[in-house]
Amino acid sequence: MTAASSPAVVREPDGGPVKPGPSRGVLARAAAGPRTAYLLYVAGKLGGAAVSILAVLVTSFFLFRIIPGDPVKAMTRNRAVSPEQLALLHRQFGLDAPVWQQFTDYCGKALTGDLGISYQFHAPVGELIAERFPATLLLTGVAVVLYSALGLWLGTRSAWRHGQLGDRLNTGVALTLWSVPSFWLGLLLIIVFSVGIGPIPGLFPTGGMESGSATGFAHVLDVAHHMVLPVLTLVAVGYAQTLLVMRSSLLDEMGSDYLTTARAKGLRDALVRRRHAVPNALLPTVTMVFINLGHVAAGSILVESVFSWPGLGGLFYQAIPVPDLPLIQGLFVVFAGAMILMNLLADLLYPLLDPRVGR
Structure with a gap:
């Protein structure tokens, strides 16, 4: 390998092993x-x-x-x-x-x-995707906004009060929900809140996006009624990952010297967290939030299939058996x-x- 093509290296002052450079x-x-x-x-x-x-x-x-x-x-x-x-x-x-x-x-x-x-379907694939995309955007977009905001808020507070009861409770619930398959949780919610079990009556539809030919504000309420369980499923599974990533990032920042300096200046604890610690801990969480936004297009194939939601996930599920x-x-x-x-x-x-x- 010539000198021009060799990677940059940094030699230790004491003659130790060579470490790779930038x-x-x-x-x-x-x-x-x-x-x-x-x-x-x-x-x-x-x-x-x-x-x-x-x-x-x-x-x-x-x-x-x-x-x-x-x-x-x-x-x-x-x-x-x-x-x-x-x-x-x-x-x-x-x-x-x-x-x-x-x-x-x-x-x-x-x-x-x-x-x-x-x-x-004997139709252009682009038209089929454009036809189904609004339903997926509505369902997954609402879910992503909710669980990203919830995960950031709870993750910040869990890290700032790490070791306390609230932190242990939030982390335990998040780890549990993160390990739960979304389709299983969706089926469980259908059994409990759609079919009804014991004293709990069936409150929500079992699937679909709308139930009739309602128009105007009544149609909006009808769609929102159908969205409750699938959105709840996506939020319950999705917020856990955001919470854990934000908590871990903020914990890495909490021992930094700049936070000690900020406290020494007499800044309030909430101000130190909001203006100094959280912005520096956001990079990994920003990646997570943007990945979640990327999921808006994909939706959730399993959740849309369980709730018969007429989006891209259900369309993908229909296309596989043919293929x-x-x-x-x-x-x-x-x-x-x-x-x-x-x-x-x-x-x-x-x-x-x-x-x-x-x-």
């Missing part, structure tokens, strides 16, 4: 000005996101082709279909072409926004793309929260 990207940004350093940081993150999108396209094409089953035979089940008709359907869906040709056609169309035609390859692939690209986009936004937000990031 990466080339960090050194390049350090040598540049603040503005140039940030632009290099942004360019690196954008390049990483582009590579991730290409990896998603490759994965979405090959991963779901290992699902056993023939889509054409599944769609013509219990029907008298001749071999010639089966061959014609395979040709119409492009399933008779070599795999490499199917892959190049798929990537070329996906990069232009064409996700194909659904086998079972409806264009629909599965399109949903996978949308789900993964949303996660990549949210992670990219979190990376771009980091320098605003901590100027040391990107330098």
Whole structure:
């Protein structure tokens, strides 16, 4: 390896073992000005996101082709279909072409926004996703906002009063709910609050998004009534992770010298927590919040299936048994793309929260 290509190293003053130094990207940004350093940081993150999108396209094409089953035979089940008709359907869906040709056609169309035609719905995949997305956005968006705010609030207070009864209670409940499968909790809530058990009557619908043809404010109330149990399921499972991450991050900050200095200046404890400790503990939690926002597109496949919610999660569940390859692939690209986009936004937000990031 030449000197120009060797990684930067730092030698110990006492002649001890050599330790790896900063990466080339960090050194390049350090040598540049603040503005140039940030632009290099942004360019690196954008390049990483582009590579991730290409990896998603490759994965979405090959991963779901290992699902056993023939889509054409599944769609013509219990029907008298001749071999010639089966061959014609395979040709119409492009399933008779070599795999490499199917892959190049798929990537070329996906990069232009064409996700194909659904086998079972006989409609463009993009239109199906656009039709179901508002229901998923409503359900998961409300849940993400609620459990992110709840997790941040409880995590901050648990860490600030760590070791006390409230901290032990919050941590114990969070660990318990974090380990509970969401579909199991959803079924339990349906049994207790929809079907009714003992003295508890059935208060909420068992599934769906609406029950009738109500309009105006009555329709809003009807949708909200149907949302209670699925949102409660998502919040109960989701807030625990945010709480534990925020608690751990804030505990790492609580022994820092700058907090001791702030207290020595006579600042109130609540002010020290709000203005000094919490902002410095937010980076890991910001990542968690943006990942949760990425889940808004994916929704929760299991929760939407349990509550028969007409969103993208239920659509994905319907597409798997066929298998409806264009629909599965399109949903996978949308789900993964949303996660990549949210992670990219979190990376771009980091320098605003901590100027040391990107330098």
